[in-house]
Amino acid sequence: MYHRSLELTVGVFVLLGALALGFLALEVSGLAPQQADGSYRVSARFENIAGLTARAKVSAAGVTVGRVVGIRYDSGTAAAFVDLEISDRYRDFSKDTTAAILTAGLLGEKYIGLSTGGDPDPLSDGDVIFDTQSAVVLEELIGKFLLNMSAN
Amino acid sequence: MMDWVARLGRGSLDRIAVLGRATVMLAQAIFGRSQVGVSWRLTLAQVHAVGVLSLSIILVSGLFIGMVLALQGYTILVDYGSEQALGQMVALSLARELGPVVTALLFAGRAGSALTAEIGLMKATEQLASLEMIGVDPLRRVIAPRFWAGCISLPILSIIFVAIGCLGGALVGIVWLGVDAGSFWANMQSATDFGADIMNGVIKSIVFGVVVTWIAVFQGYDLEPTAAGIARATTKTVVYASLAVLGLDFFLTAVMFGEL
Numbered sequence: 078m079y080h081r082s083l084e085l086t087v088g089v090f091v092l093l094g095a096l097a098l099g100f101l102a103l104e105v106s107g108l109a110p111q112q113a114d115g116s117y118r119v120s121a122r123f124e125n126i127a128g129l130t131a132r133a134k135v136s137a138a139g140v141t142v143g144r145v146v147g148i149r150y151d152s153g154t155a156a157a158f159v160d161l162e163i164s165d166r167y168r169d170f171s172k173d174t175t176a177a178i179l180t181a182g183l184l185g186e187k188y189i190g191l192s193t194g195g196d197p198d199p200l201s202d203g204d205v206i207f208d209t210q211s212a213v214v215l216e217e218l219i220g221k222f223l224l225n226m227s228a229n
Numbered sequence: 230m231m232d233w234v235a236r237l238g239r240g241s242l243d244r245i246a247v248l249g250r251a252t253v254m255l256a257q258a259i260f261g262r263s264q265v266g267v268s269w270r271l272t273l274a275q276v277h278a279v280g281v282l283s284l285s286i287i288l289v290s291g292l293f294i295g296m297v298l299a300l301q302g303y304t305i306l307v308d309y310g311s312e313q314a315l316g317q318m319v320a321l322s323l324a325r326e327l328g329p330v331v332t333a334l335l336f337a338g339r340a341g342s343a344l345t346a347e348i349g350l351m352k353a354t355e356q357l358a359s360l361e362m363i364g365v366d367p368l369r370r371v372i373a374p375r376f377w378a379g380c381i382s383l384p385i386l387s388i389i390f391v392a393i394g395c396l397g398g399a400l401v402g403i404v405w406l407g408v409d410a411g412s413f414w415a416n417m418q419s420a421t422d423f424g425a426d427i428m429n430g431v432i433k434s435i436v437f438g439v440v441v442t443w444i445a446v447f448q449g450y451d452l453e454p455t456a457a458g459i460a461r462a463t464t465k466t467v468v469y470a471s472l473a474v475l476g477l478d479f480f481l482t483a484v485m486f487g488e489l
């Protein structure tokens with residue numbers, strides 16, 4: 078009988094640990110069960126990505142539709158190519174979709190905003206978005222402002 | 230001068246010898262053959278002694294550390310108008326650092342010292358020697374179950390500590406200080422990554438579990454079998470284990486989060 082109660086308390090202890098890990102996974106880190114639907118990849122060419130990182134959000138109309146999976150520098154065009162992974166549920170972006178690097182709040186994280194265009198053909202795997210708006214670099218903005226001030 | 234150099238040399242040799250004895254003890258305890266059924270039951274009993282019985286102190290300190298983090302964080306964050314970031318601050322500092330480290334320190338004080346004293350008294354009253362006389366290897370019978378129990382218990386305790394700490398932070402942040410519940414949890418979830426933050430914390434606590442338990446059982450096994458010897462060994466367990474945990478934590482953090 079001694080062994081039985083011992084085993085029970087240890088069992089409860091391990092169960093409690095598993096529950097805590099489940100809580101950490103679902104509630105704290107927001108780990109959602111992997112959706113069965115896949116995703117497709119497109120790239121976007123930016124002049125300047127200042128501060129965008131991998132795993133940043135990709136959103137359309139404020140809804141998260143995917144993530145940034147890779148960033149590379151293309152020395153030929155002297156531009157940055159950002160690989161986006163977009164969920165298969167959002168298939169209906171047009172071929173002439175534009176991408177912009179936006180900032181959440183004044184000093185918040187950088188993310189990519191997509192806005193769809195009027196082209197009837199949808200965006201498909203491997204496409205490259207050329208119509209983009211680069212990140213706003215605060216220093217450049219202040220520099221321009223000062224230049225204008227002195228010109229006046 | 231020569232005397233001083235000789236003392237230094239003797240001190241170094243002693244340290245190296247201790248390290249060697251500790252490694253041999255661990256290797257013999259782990260790789261020794263034993264009856265599977267018996268050692269499983271012994272380990273279970275030790276998980277009860279070092280894990281289940283440490284649960285209350287872990288729950289209480291986890292809750293209060295989470296609560297105090299939320300309280301302190303709020304007073305600073307509210308100055309910048311970003312009190313919604315409270316959830317992310319509480320969760321990240323608990324999962325990455327405070328959870329594994331504080332749990333390991335408490336574990337060294339609550340369970341490690343008890344392991345040392347128990348094994349030490351067994352040695353002082355010649356129970357270990359008697360076991361050997363009747364053909365039972367004390368390393369496998371006494372040391373191995375305690376070592377495994379510590380390695381199993383500490384990560385579980387650490388996970389529970391982080392979870393209860395987050396709940397404590399939510400309690401103070403949402404219920405008392407009035408941070409919006411939705412943005413509290415949403416910020417926490419978007420900032421905390423399961424693999425990079427929570428699992429790295431668990432890996433830390435596994436490393437701490439091995440080190441703390443190893444130090445505790447070795448200090449018990451290697452002590453001078455007198456009353457004063459047991460007292461010294463218990464002190465050493467807590468001091469060495471705490472220093473090892475803090476030092477290793479810096480190293481692990483540098484590797485995991487410092488982009489070394």
